[in-house]
Amino acid sequence: MALPRIPRERSLTYGLVESVGQLIVTGAYDVQPFPTEGELSRQHGTSRSVTREAVKMLTAKGLLQARPRQGTSVTPEAQWNLLDPDVLRWLLERKFSLQLLAEFTEMRLAIEPAAAALAAKRADREAIGRIREGLERMKAAGQGEDEPVAADIAFHTAVLAATGNRFFAQLDPLINTALRISIRFTNRIKGRAAGIAHHEEVLDAIAAGDAERAALAMRSLVGEVLALITAASAQPGTARKAARRTALT
Amino acid sequence: MALPRIPRERSLTYGLVESVGQLIVTGAYDVQPFPTEGELSRQHGTSRSVTREAVKMLTAKGLLQARPRQGTSVTPEAQWNLLDPDVLRWLLERKFSLQLLAEFTEMRLAIEPAAAALAAKRADREAIGRIREGLERMKAAGQGEDEPVAADIAFHTAVLAATGNRFFAQLDPLINTALRISIRFTNRIKGRAAGIAHHEEVLDAIAAGDAERAALAMRSLVGEVLALITAASAQPGTARKAARRTALT
DNA sequence: CCCGCACATATTATATGATTATTAATCTCA
DNA sequence: TGAGATTAATAATCATATAATATGTGCGGG
Numbered sequence: 436m437a438l439p440r441i442p443r444e445r446s447l448t449y450g451l452v453e454s455v456g457q458l459i460v461t462g463a464y465d466v467q468p469f470p471t472e473g474e475l476s477r478q479h480g481t482s483r484s485v486t487r488e489a490v491k492m493l494t495a496k497g498l499l500q501a502r503p504r505q506g507t508s509v510t511p512e513a514q515w516n517l518l519d520p521d522v523l524r525w526l527l528e529r530k531f532s533l534q535l536l537a538e539f540t541e542m543r544l545a546i547e548p549a550a551a552a553l554a555a556k557r558a559d560r561e562a563i564g565r566i567r568e569g570l571e572r573m574k575a576a577g578q579g580e581d582e583p584v585a586a587d588i589a590f591h592t593a594v595l596a597a598t599g600n601r602f603f604a605q606l607d608p609l610i611n612t613a614l615r616i617s618i619r620f621t622n623r624i625k626g627r628a629a630g631i632a633h634h635e636e637v638l639d640a641i642a643a644g645d646a647e648r649a650a651l652a653m654r655s656l657v658g659e660v661l662a663l664i665t666a667a668s669a670q671p672g673t674a675r676k677a678a679r680r681t682a683l684t
Numbered sequence: 685m686a687l688p689r690i691p692r693e694r695s696l697t698y699g700l701v702e703s704v705g706q707l708i709v710t711g712a713y714d715v716q717p718f719p720t721e722g723e724l725s726r727q728h729g730t731s732r733s734v735t736r737e738a739v740k741m742l743t744a745k746g747l748l749q750a751r752p753r754q755g756t757s758v759t760p761e762a763q764w765n766l767l768d769p770d771v772l773r774w775l776l777e778r779k780f781s782l783q784l785l786a787e788f789t790e791m792r793l794a795i796e797p798a799a800a801a802l803a804a805k806r807a808d809r810e811a812i813g814r815i816r817e818g819l820e821r822m823k824a825a826g827q828g829e830d831e832p833v834a835a836d837i838a839f840h841t842a843v844l845a846a847t848g849n850r851f852f853a854q855l856d857p858l859i860n861t862a863l864r865i866s867i868r869f870t871n872r873i874k875g876r877a878a879g880i881a882h883h884e885e886v887l888d889a890i891a892a893g894d895a896e897r898a899a900l901a902m903r904s905l906v907g908e909v910l911a912l913i914t915a916a917s918a919q920p921g922t923a924r925k926a927a928r929r930t931a932l933t
Numbered sequence: 934c935c936c937g938c939a940c941a942t943a944t945t946a947t948a949t950g951a952t953t954a955t956t957a958a959t960c961t962c963a
Numbered sequence: 964t965g966a967g968a969t970t971a972a973t974a975a976t977c978a979t980a981t982a983a984t985a986t987g988t989g990c991g992g993g
Binding site for chain 2: 948954955
């Protein structure tokens with residue numbers, strides 16, 4: 436039996452991508468210009484090869500652009516590939532804003548009901564089984580920190596996978612990232628019991644093959660999250676507290 | 685006045701990213717293993733630095749993974765970042781399939797009606813102006829090849845931008861890519877007059893601030909495209925013809 | 934004072950060779 | 964047979980040199 440084998444992902448290069456990526460999204464280079472390759476190498480104690488490869492990866496994610504004699508620079512925020520899981524994670528963890536979370540949730544509100552409808556239409560037994568599994572885990576989970584979140588995420592992941600559509604499935608890492616943040620935020624405000632009822636309704640509708648009801652149920656589920664977020668952002672002070680809570684390190 | 689200044693994007697590295705990216709998505713490495721850095725350099729006549737940087741960019745897009753002693757390998761297709769504009773473009777241009785186009789259009793069917801609704805709710809005058817501009821261009825366009833397509837794309841781009849939501853806006857390059865392919869495909873089947881009427885209805889609803897009507901209009905617009913695509917894929921032979929039409933080079 | 938051209942210059946882009954770290958595969962020995 | 968040590972292949976990293984490319988600078992002429 437093959438071991439799960441932990442992927443490395445902790446080479447100097449990947450480490451540099453992480454650090455510099457986080458620095459970029461937090462706006463560290465909004466005032467001072469982005470350093471040249473040489474400086475960047477010196478600052479992080481890496482060779483130029485490593486630096487260049489990290490810069491190239493960040494370029495592929497749309498965060499940087501480089502031209503000879505002009506130097507490397509941070510691209511305008513509008514060009515960042517927000518749909519890259521790394522970029523979204525850096526933004527949500529390092530530069531959290533209720534505004535950003537709200538915008539993402541608006542997109543979830545477009546995507547997830549459609550996903551539930553597709554899943555219902557497709558009615559793949561095995562896939563539905565995995566959705567049910569996620570729900571059971573949610574119900575069984577205690578008041579710990581990690582397991583309820585993981586179960587909730589597993590539910591949404593299973594729904595996206597059940598669409599049989601590669602693009603919906605691709606949104607999974609993004610929604611996972613955002614959910615981890617989002618749940619941490621909404622759990623304080625609202626108990627989990629109501630949430631479970633909603634999830635149950637989604638599963639029922641999908642299992643029954645009722646696309647329209649599945650979409651409606653999912654819409655009300657996500658819509659409630661969005662309502663919580665927008666309500667919180669209207670209330671001054673909450674944003675700062677939320678940022679503190681979600682910040683890691 | 686600063687010239688538009690053509691971005692380079694044609695360095696050896698970017699060229700290599702393009703070639704290898706296209707080779708990967710077409711499945712060239714499904715049978716034979718992905719070459720080692722040294723071989724890849726030799727095959728493409730580039731130095732190891734260039735090769736490594738290109739590999740790193742493709743790694744950032746989720747197409748490759750590398751580990752010492754094991755070599756570089758193509759990641760399972762499920763891990764490819766389909767939401768990266770380059771990856772989607774390579775797939776649609778080099779390994780076109782009606783199935784993929786249909787799946788993407790399913791996602792459009794979830795996204796674009798919601799975008800229209802958000803645009804209507806927001807009712808930003810300037811943004812609506814840009815949507816109208818796209819529509820005017822569509823009406824004015826002759827039977828040329830490029831301008832009608834560009835105008836149609838401009839319309840959809842403007843709607844996404846009018847949402848004021850960064851994530852919807854981010855989907856623009858993806859939808860642009862797919863639209864370029866999609867229009868080329870559907871135009872053969874169906875005249876453009878009906879299309880313009882639908883677009884007009886979307887604009888009217890957004891301008892009137894009627895979110896629900898905007899969503900419905902957009903849904904029927906995109907839904908029609910999806911119907912064309914699924915109808916075509918049911919009809920044998922069409923797929924091959926479509927692939928030939930959309931293939932570049 | 935302004936324009937246009939050559940030229941210097943800073944920076945990324947590319948090339949090359951060597952060294953190190955990682956890990957799959959093999960071998961050794963109990 | 965199996966666990967542990969060894970080997971070897973490969974990416975990862977380092978160091979250095981050269982080339983290409985924009986950007987500024989200064990000079991000459993109008």
